[in-house]
Amino acid sequence: MATSLRNIIVVGGSYVGVATTQGIASLLPSTHRVLLIEPHSHFHHLFAFPRFAITPTYEHKAFIPYSGTFASALSPDQHHIVRARVSALHRDRVVLDREWQGVSEIPYDYLVVATGTKLRAPGTMQDDDKPLSVKYLQGYQQRLKTAGSIAIIGGGAVGVQMATDLKEIYPDKEITLVHSRDQLMPLYHEKLSDIIKARCQELGIKLVLGSRVNIPEDEFQNTSGGPITVSLQNGKTLQADVVIPATGQTPNTQFFSTLPASSENSLINPANGFVRVKPTLQLQDPNYPHLFAVGDVADSGAHKAARPGAAQAQVVAKNILDLVEGREPSEKIEVNPAAIHLTLGLSKNLIFRNPNTSKGEIEPSMVPRDDGSLDMNIDGMWNRFGVSVKSEAEYHL
Numbered sequence: 001m002a003t004s005l006r007n008i009i010v011v012g013g014s015y016v017g018v019a020t021t022q023g024i025a026s027l028l029p030s031t032h033r034v035l036l037i038e039p040h041s042h043f044h045h046l047f048a049f050p051r052f053a054i055t056p057t058y059e060h061k062a063f064i065p066y067s068g069t070f071a072s073a074l075s076p077d078q079h080h081i082v083r084a085r086v087s088a089l090h091r092d093r094v095v096l097d098r099e100w101q102g103v104s105e106i107p108y109d110y111l112v113v114a115t116g117t118k119l120r121a122p123g124t125m126q127d128d129d130k131p132l133s134v135k136y137l138q139g140y141q142q143r144l145k146t147a148g149s150i151a152i153i154g155g156g157a158v159g160v161q162m163a164t165d166l167k168e169i170y171p172d173k174e175i176t177l178v179h180s181r182d183q184l185m186p187l188y189h190e191k192l193s194d195i196i197k198a199r200c201q202e203l204g205i206k207l208v209l210g211s212r213v214n215i216p217e218d219e220f221q222n223t224s225g226g227p228i229t230v231s232l233q234n235g236k237t238l239q240a241d242v243v244i245p246a247t248g249q250t251p252n253t254q255f256f257s258t259l260p261a262s263s264e265n266s267l268i269n270p271a272n273g274f275v276r277v278k279p280t281l282q283l284q285d286p287n288y289p290h291l292f293a294v295g296d297v298a299d300s301g302a303h304k305a306a307r308p309g310a311a312q313a314q315v316v317a318k319n320i321l322d323l324v325e326g327r328e329p330s331e332k333i334e335v336n337p338a339a340i341h342l343t344l345g346l347s348k349n350l351i352f353r354n355p356n357t358s359k360g361e362i363e364p365s366m367v368p369r370d371d372g373s374l375d376m377n378i379d380g381m382w383n384r385f386g387v388s389v390k391s392e393a394e395y396h397l
Helices: 015-025 046-052 130-146 157-169 190-203 254-258 306-324 378-384 392-396
Strands: 006-011 032-037 080-082 086-089 093-100 103-107 110-113 149-153 174-179 206-209 228-231 237-240 242-245 291-293 339-343 349-353 365-369
Touching: 006 015, 006 103, 015 032, 015 110, 015 306, 046 157, 086 254, 110 306, 149 157, 149 228, 149 237, 157 174, 157 190, 157 339, 174 237, 190 206, 190 349, 228 242, 291 306
Parallel strands: 006 032, 006 110, 032 080, 110 291, 149 174, 149 242, 174 206
Antiparallel strands: 086 093, 093 103, 228 237, 339 349, 349 365
């Protein structure tokens, strides 16, 4: 891999990682190149997974080629997708879990961690290759189709969206949504919980609230064919043919173990597992001013979502350009109230934003809509990622 170009590495090719990659590549001088390190064969459109795990036909469209990533860069041919995982992170290089262009280590000047968090399936895929992930979603669809009763554990966005989708697609099935608190989606103003509860009542979704579930080691992947018993910590139980765990998210920071910290807990916040960062999104540890973390993996104070992550990507891009050109980074993130675009069934959806208390707001902003489509307008995502499709067969590539 002989080259005179200096490397800027982005680790992780989900929404924020791609936005960061594109932002940096659009600003860099010709002396530098961006390497996006990502093990998946295709971009994973995670927001579609809950819907496409239920309804057939569109699952192959949730995996989009990375071929358009550098289309808008000043010199698109000098940047690359490195299909690999980072197994170790060092001050000046990364170690890959497989060779790329004949090497297993890549040096860098600057590096951005955009690895996000790992969700439970079907919120995330178990495989890196598109055909296997498509097959997984198809199998999940069949499991749900044949089940008479389905319990979803977790009243966050994935749980709420799957519950409402399932009840619309399969109105005769018994759908139960279980959540440890009385308030659903507690990150948001309680009025969002009220809206969700009313929607569940309208559709006939059973709510079991206020007690945590005892999740077994197999996470309810019962292969015996009989009903699965769900045990709650309040002593109650319920049964369902299929149980979908939709709780929690684990930060993808495992490769940080090889990076020496300047002091205890200076790299990772032990309270939540996220990467400690400054407002510039540089690592908080003073030993690493050339390392950044962005999006869901960063302990930035911003809520975990694609929209604030996209704004953070632009902050990182400008700050890396400052460093490349010999200046101190000056861009800082702005932490805004948590907001979400939440589907509440096949067509109903809601744009919801918490009140901005710093501006004296006490009420949330709500925009109810009834314009959703079964395929979640997935074709538009391909266009946004710079992939021009001339025939339906190309969606399978």
